[in-house]
Structure formats: C-alpha cells, structure tokens
Amino acid sequence: MKCPGQDTRYWKEDAIFEVKCPDCGEVVEFFKDDTARPCPGCGKRLPNPRLDFGCAAYCPYxxxxxxxxxxxxxxxxxxxxxxxxxxxxxxxxxxxxxxxxxxxxxxxxxxxxxxxxxxxxxxxxxxxxxxxxxxxxxxxxxxxxxxxxxxxxxxxxxxxxxxxxxxxxxxxxxxxxxxxxxxxxxxxxxxxxxxx
Structure with a gap:
C-alpha cells in the first residue's frame, strides 16, 4: 500500500502548482511531494516552497x-x-x-x-x-x-x-x-x- 499522502489518487487540485523562478521569471511546475525542481529557463534548482511532510512527525513509517x-x-x-x-x-x-x-x-x-x-x-x-x-x-x-x-x-x-x-x-x-x-x-x- 502506498502512503495516502504520496498516492496521487488522493491528491486535490492544489497538489500541482506553479511558481515563478526568482532568477529568470520562468514558470516552474511543482508536484506537492517534489523536494526541488530545475527551472526550465535558467536551470537553477528551486526548492519546493510548499513542501510539507507534516505527517512524518507522527507516522511510524x-x-x-x-x-x-x-x-x-x-x-x-x-x-x-x-x-x-x-x-x-x-x-x-x-x-x-x-x-x-x-x-x-x-x-x-x-x-x-x-x-x-x-x-x-x-x-x-x-x-x-x-x-x-x-x-x-x-x-x-x-x-x-x-x-x-x-x-x-x-x-x-x-x-x-x-x-x-x-x-x-x-x-x-x-x-x-x-x-x-x-x-x-x-x-x-x-x-x-x-x-x-
């Protein structure tokens, strides 16, 4: 069984979102569980600004x-x-x-x-x-x-x-x-x- 927080079947609309690169302004698409993604414009690796593994604080797995x-x-x-x-x-x-x-x-x-x-x-x-x-x-x-x-x-x-x-x-x-x-x-x- 896959963790419900990581299983895309349980994701809502806001699980995939876009952020502008602070260096070049290009749009970078993130999935909620991405830790970082490369900017398609300048190649800079951007950390996911919404990354939240709050479940990890209480999940034994x-x-x-x-x-x-x-x-x-x-x-x-x-x-x-x-x-x-x-x-x-x-x-x-x-x-x-x-x-x-x-x-x-x-x-x-x-x-x-x-x-x-x-x-x-x-x-x-x-x-x-x-x-x-x-x-x-x-x-x-x-x-x-x-x-x-x-x-x-x-x-x-x-x-x-x-x-x-x-x-x-x-x-x-x-x-x-x-x-x-x-x-x-x-x-x-x-x-x-x-x-x-």
Whole structure:
C-alpha cells in the first residue's frame, strides 16, 4: 500500500502548482511531494516552497516512506510519540489518583532536570512515563507504533543504560518520593534535593 499522502489518487487540485523562478521569471511546475525542481529557463534548482511532510512527525513509517529524516523532524516526531505514550499511561492509571499525582511530579522533575542538564527531553519524558510499567513498556510502544529507534532508546533507559538520561530518570523518581531523595546523580537533581 502506498502512503495516502504520496498516492496521487488522493491528491486535490492544489497538489500541482506553479511558481515563478526568482532568477529568470520562468514558470516552474511543482508536484506537492517534489523536494526541488530545475527551472526550465535558467536551470537553477528551486526548492519546493510548499513542501510539507507534516505527517512524518507522527507516522511510524515516515523513514521508510521518505528516507532519512532531518534531525528537527525526528525530534518533532519523538515529541508526538512522547505525548501518545503519556496519554496511554494516564489512561491505564485512571482512578489511581496517587499514581497519577506521582507520575505528574516525576514528569515535572524529569523535564526540569533534562532541560538544565542537556538530556534528550522526549526520551527522558517517555521513559519517565513508562518506568513503572517496565514489564508492559515494550508492548505499549509496539501498540502505539512508536518508531523502532525511539522505542529502543526508551527501553534502554528503562533497563538502566548508563547515560545522562538514566541519571535524570533516577533523580526524577527519587525527587518524586521526596523523603528518599538520597542518591541524586545530576547537579540539578542535587540542587532540587536540597529543598527537602
């Protein structure tokens, strides 16, 4: 099956349009999925001014469809899937007010520490959501069709990979359980732990 966004059967009238070349004024015809086209007048290669692969931010098959994705789009995609993971975990915790309260505190600490320490924010926040559901995490990620590279990063953190993101999760969990905030690993976590 072809992606509906790339399948010409689903295109509307504005999927094919014309743009004037800024160098010679010749008309250049674009299809909505063209990344660039050569000007028939001067030969200059023009980027598509309407190119929009917004679907790539949430589609788990984006890399297969479009090839390698630019770093900024990969980060946007991770953010979308992090939100889906958080929603799924909150749905599983319905009626468990204390668990939801702890999760929200953990996410707040994780975000603050990750931002100050320079950790990968979407990975940290997704891992913070799933840390209490270690046994179910892989199935949740598969059910949500989280791209495999992002899922691997999350699972590695949950399993205790030695890295900054794991230190951030450790500190967020410790701070969430305030009286037990003893073994804080990041400078930001230690600073926040002094409040208790």
């Amino acid at each position: 984006a890399e297969q469809c479009l090839g390698s994705l630019p770093p900024e789009l990969l980060e946007k995609q991770k953010g979308v899937f992090k939100d889906r993971i958080e929603t799924e975990v909150l749905n599983r915790l319905k009626g468990q007010d204390e668990a939801i309260k702890r999760l929200k505190a953990r996410l707040k600490f994780a975000e603050q520490i990750a931002l100050e320490e320079g950790a990968n924010l979407p990975v940290v926040l997704a891992s913070a959501c799933l840390i209490d559901l270690k046994d179910e995490a892989e199935n949740i990620l598969k059910a949500l069709k989280v791209p495999s590279n992002f899922a691997k990063e999350i699972l590695a953190i949950i399993e205790g990979k030695d890295c900054l993101e794991n230190e951030v999760i450790n500190d967020a969990v410790s701070l969430e359980n305030k009286p037990y905030a003893l073994h804080l690993k990041t400078k930001t976590g230690q600073r926040l732990g002094k409040r208790f």
